[in-house]
Amino acid sequence: MPRRAILLLSLSCLALAGPVAAAETFGLGGDQASLAARPQGEWVRQARALERRADWLGLLAWGQDWARVDAKNPLAWFVQGRALGEQGRYDEAIAAYRRNLRLAPGDVQARNNLGNAWRDSGRPREAMHAYRAAVEIDPDYIQAWRNLGLTFYLMKGEAGVAQALQKLQAIDPQLADVWRALAVQYSVTGDERVAREAIRVWRGLSKARQARLFDVIFDKS
Structure with a gap:
């Protein structure tokens, strides 16, 4: 799946379902080898599912694991920015989106979400x-x-x-x-x-x- 699949996360549509324990549902964590073995499509699918459930803690953990094995993938940082923004952790969200944009300067959705984090933090x-x-x-x-x-x-x-x-x-x-x-x-x-x-x-x-x-x-x- 291409990196541009981040646009398919449908981040403008917030799910109303309550959060679930992502660690139980998706098996977050694990050793470096098992994380690295996950295909790109699985990372994206699970991120979508966590977002639909509004499980922002789970989404953040998923993005952090993703970045552990693929730090040069802008999607891993976008996911973290999304989760951090929803938790009101705006400075951290801004840092994550900036990392995303260093890797993918043309990602307009990341730029828009960065703007949201700046706005919501009073800037x-x-x-x-x-x-x-x-x-x-x-x-x-x-x-x-x-x-x-x-x-x-x-x-x-x-x-x-x-x-x-x-x-x-x-x-x-x-x-x-x-x-x-x-x-x-x-x-x-x-x-x-x-x-x-x-x-x-x-x-x-x-x-x-x-x-x-x-x-x-x-x-x-």
């Missing part, structure tokens, strides 16, 4: 930088756009959102329309059709025009 500006990096790599990753808009609102409030839109309107009305759709309409309604149309327009803009939008929302203009 929204760092969170916005993580979301920005995700959408610059993959503009179609709409969850990061939504998080970027919501975090911008968290920092600036309604007045700040209105001020940014006014500034964009004066600089480039099309940018104002895109940001309004992504940061206001989509963030509030969750209507993916709104986001998809805005992203279609966004993809047609030059890199320089795209950069102007980020300059405004990051107070660089």
Whole structure:
């Protein structure tokens, strides 16, 4: 199974089932040889199962075992970041996602989750930088756009959102329309059709025009 299978973990969908004892269910731990003998597919399948059960302690132990035998696998660190974030251990989650991203810089889901950890630890500006990096790599990753808009609102409030839109309107009305759709309409309604149309327009803009939008929302203009 390819490393990109991490996207199949469906991390945006949280299971409602209660936790189970992962050590009993999956046999966590063991000697180095038995751990190393596990195929990639088994590591991924068990991580999914633990996540579905919301067994964050079990998922963390599973990710730690995975990293013991394959420290260069970004999925092992992603799993730990996911589990740590759900336990409110944000600094450790941030460290795990950073390790993930050193190994797989293009992993937009890890960048989005890193942003969540920054945001939930009370550092929204760092969170916005993580979301920005995700959408610059993959503009179609709409969850990061939504998080970027919501975090911008968290920092600036309604007045700040209105001020940014006014500034964009004066600089480039099309940018104002895109940001309004992504940061206001989509963030509030969750209507993916709104986001998809805005992203279609966004993809047609030059890199320089795209950069102007980020300059405004990051107070660089």
